[in-house]
Amino acid sequence: MILRRTDGSVILAAYSCIFNCNDALEAEIHALMQGMALAIQHSELPVIVRSDSSEALLALKGDNLSxxxxxxxxxxxxxxMGEREFIPSKIKRDQNRVAD
Known part of the structure; x- marks a missing residue:
């Protein structure tokens, strides 16, 4: 997870391990949840949530996985999401890289 300012500079970079995970969707949802929690703690601004998983982003908008x-x-x-403005954004898989 990388939390960036609007100019692209890094505020925070973190990673974590999920020891029991059923599939890629569960891992992506965990990452979104943890990233959003960190964003709330470290920034007062609206948060753009970027992911290459369409299904995980749909979970932010609706109740299809409830x-x-x-x-x-x-x-x-x-x-x-009730605590801050979150803007979901779909990116291509090849854009989902941390080595900038």
Whole structure:
């Protein structure tokens, strides 16, 4: 996860391990949730959430995963979204790189 200012400079970079993960979608939802929590702690500005996972970004907007095994994660993300303006943004997979 990388938290950047509007000019692109890095505020915070972090990573974490998920020891039990069923699939890539669960990993992406965990990363979104943790990144959003860090953004709330370290910035007062609206947050642009970028991901290459269309399905994970859809979870931010609706309740399509609310009854799935990831429902508790989606509920946590939607709770975090109530505290700040979050703008979901879909990026291409090759743009999802941290080596800038």
């Amino acid at each position: 009854r799935s095994t990831y429902g508790h994660l989606v509920a946590e993300i939607q709770f975090l």
